[in-house]
Amino acid sequence: MDLKNSRICGLALRFNYDNPEDFRSELRSIYEQEDLSREEIGMLLALDFAYSSTFDEAREFDSSGTDLKLLAEGVYSLSYFYARNSEDKIAYLVSKLAVDHIARECEREQEINLKILHMMTSFEMGFGEETLLLFEELMKLEKYVPVQKRFEYYNDLGLVSTQLRTGGNPLRFYEKAKELAGSPVRALMVQLNMIDYLYSKNMFKEALKLLDKTESCNVVSINGYRLMINLKILLQMSSLARATAVADQLESLIRSHGEWTDIAVSYIFLGHFYVKIGNISKAQNYLNLLKSLPDESLTNYIRGETLILEASIMQAKGEHFRALENSVGAFETLTLYSTTSPHLKDFVNNLFGSISAVFTQLIRELRLKDSYTALHTLRVLKICYEFGKELELEKIDLFNLSIGAMLHDYGKVDIPFDLLNKPSKLTEEEFTEIMNHPVYGERYLRDLNFPIAIRDIVRHHHERIDGKGYPDGLKGDEIHKLVQIVAVADVFDALTTDRPYRKAITKEKALEYLEEKGDQLISKGLLSRFIRFAQHKEISIQEKEITVLWRSIISELFK
Template identity: 35%
Template sequence: MRSEVEDFLLNASLNTFDIDSFKKLYSISSKKEREYLDSFKLLASDRSEFSEEELEGLRKLAAFIAKRGKVLKAYNIAKKIISLINVNSTQSLRFKLFYMMLCYELGKKEEAMEYARELLNEKHIPEELKSTYYNALGLVATYYPIGIDPVSTLRKAMNYNDNTGKLLAPYNLAEYFYHKGNFEESLRIVREIKLLASGYAKSMCLIMELKCLLVLNKIEEAERISRKLEQLNSEMPQRIDIGTSYVFLGHFYNKIGNSARAHDYLDKVYQLLQYEYTPYLYGEASALKAEILSSEDEHFKAIEAIIDAFQILRKERFLSPHIMKCLRSVLSELLEVFSKLIATLRKKDDYTASHTLRVSYFAYLLAKQMRYTTLQLFDLIVGAMLHDYGKVKIPDEILNKPGKLTDEEMNIIRLHPQYGMEFLQGLNFPDIVLHIVYMHHERIDGRGYPQGLKNGEIPEVAQIAAIADVFDALTTDRPYRKALTKREAIDFLISTKGKLANEELMDNFMNVLEQLKPRNYSTAFREIWKKTVDDLLTGNTEG
């Protein structure tokens, strides 16, 4: 399609387009282009009824606009048409399926579920629509509770010998298994359908295959697929999934240690985003950027990139399933960065590494008791995971000294909050994170460090971290003393009322401790992280 026609269809307003310009454009258009233009003109009219042929033309116009990334405009077009459909026919059913999928793409959960239920109640599905019908409903069922099993529904679509049944439905099933963590099954399915695919469909299969191989750490096979994908990119550079291919080629090269090629692909993605921004591609690019930075030991810059992407993506007007997948991918990358930070700490001091996980868990429990929002809990976990990282700059002989520290050595230890802030210098982290890293050793009686702040000057989140930090220190074996029991630690904390943190926090922590049971705190941390991420992605803002 010539660029003038495409630009008109994507950007012209139905109410204000210039009719003379339209006629001029129409006169130089091909037959196919005129079909789209005829549908546009029909849409701009005051007609309230459409023939079957006209309805299909309007659907194709909206689909064309959606495929060019203007999903909201396509949705508005379809919404106008669907409100006028009052008869059951093959084309009206096709239009309802199309409209449901637009709702799905935009994350309009209630509308998508409403039309899914209406479509499930259809008594007669024309044979030529059955594969599309089952594929669309199966896809919606993977994210929204509409009362059907997504796997069996997608498999129904696969019984039909058309493009949807042989390619789209099995691809959606492969993607379903990928996001459920069954990478081997996803890989098996996508390799089967790749044999039938060509063009864009082949590209989708190669990208999915590469994703699975990277997760499964099958590097030699991933290299072979990367070469094929790069060849396809050179042959079809205008594909709509070219950006996604760049992202996962970047992941491949980063995984094999070719940082320069990984950066090249990241730059290509950002060039595409300058031309046309899409939230999904931005999020995927941020995950790649974080992975590259982390592999270069720029862990704090990696965390900053992830938090920045997270904050931008969650402000999107519509959290579509694609953006939800992307957010989950970005936050999963953050967990990997945490793992690398813990590994670095463990090399320096095993106690501090394990202590970090436990403090994060205890601080989370107290903040939850204080009814922090999910977003506040997220920031608090990040801050708690970073709170003692400044200790990597403390000499080993001081950090791991088995006996009592001298005053000079204690002064060096007390530099770790400042060192922690140096790692964050110039980076854009939420205040909650900064307060925890710098102030978790401040005390409300003014005897803490590094600033000697008093009650009213110390943010509540820093006090929460301080309580969790002290409790864990008391209940853990150290070279110079044995751990206290939980009861002994509670008695000690009670004795610090008016000194350590404000009374409301102390009382609430006592309530937390009443329910606390010994457990594997690495597992406990992963559980609270998963719950916080799930709550963020499902819109559960209450902690």
């Protein structure tokens, strides 16, 4: 239903707890003063139901005499109204309240209606488990779906099946929806959904061939959807001449229709287009538009895609590590959505080449300065990565830990070779210079725009839990868990490898040392976990393994 009563629209868009008395007063006033249709009365009942249920307020209208069918119709219209106005969180809230509180009391037809609605609002919010649960329930209700709802039923099952890998074939649902479309516009919508499915399967030529057979229509949202699919397929095929023409059409549509349902998605792919053709300032403009959107209009999908676009811009500027950090965050957010896979995986593969080249160069520089430090760096990286996995760290923490471990001693490139390898005791002045290497390393990474979490590891890996470390004398909880992991791995590897001024000790002796002195180094709980880990792990690595190691790490992060 397209809601035409401006007072009901205005009240619906003031759905908050700022002034409940005013809200309820306006609810009653509209009911008494306006000449309302049945649908509009249903909307008022739905607003009353949703508001009272959300904010634990008494109902304005007597619920005992409420027409349940009318309330269910009103809830459906209200949730749909919020979705059309990019208020996805409230649309989800309203549909959830309906499924939790009234669906079971409704007739089967309305129960199905409300569950389809809630499946799609859950889907838009990125709530995968909830969406799949409703998908499975609705699959069992197929024979009860009323004729007038079957198009929506099959089309929505196709959308969910495409994105969430339900195990079914989305094309089966789309074919049924197409048979039931009943109008050219709805048939086009299903066709576009089928093309998006082919895109998700990397079948770009097939998708484009099918898309070329479709024609634009006068429904803005569907025409915009068609242009967006066209643009993202052409970007994957590197067909930039055609992509330029499509981008021009999409921008023209945005200028003539300032607000429509998928405008955020159009910003995303226009941003990627401008990155692809090297116009970074224009890409940044679209990123800024995305970031300026109100929080309530941002679904998990939009947030994740925004991170990918930002990462693409960072990569184009040479900020490879910040780009990779963004990509890890995006991947965690977008794992739910299969249609993001082609451009995310393509981007990550390109990014890996840049990251690998940077690390190879860093190791080369360290080796030229001090061959021990180069291999020590790789061993500490591998220890930290394996220990981080055993601790079941979040992917973004595992990412920061791995790169921080890799770069923890990079500041030593500014320390004289003779000083690093002096076999006799260091003078106080010499030791002071050695103690500067974390500061040198952090400063270098800051100049390269590395993420702050990685810079903290580099600067603080010689801090100690008892406050006797350097360079800042941090203690206790002031030292981040990731920093503590690198600190203990650094000490463990140093103890078990030969140095110019002393011979290595055995792993057993090193662990005895950590058991005796380790609580001055890191927290007791983390120390106990590390000792158990080190007792059953053997870590060895050669410099030539760096590319293989990093491919393994990045593959794990994006699994």
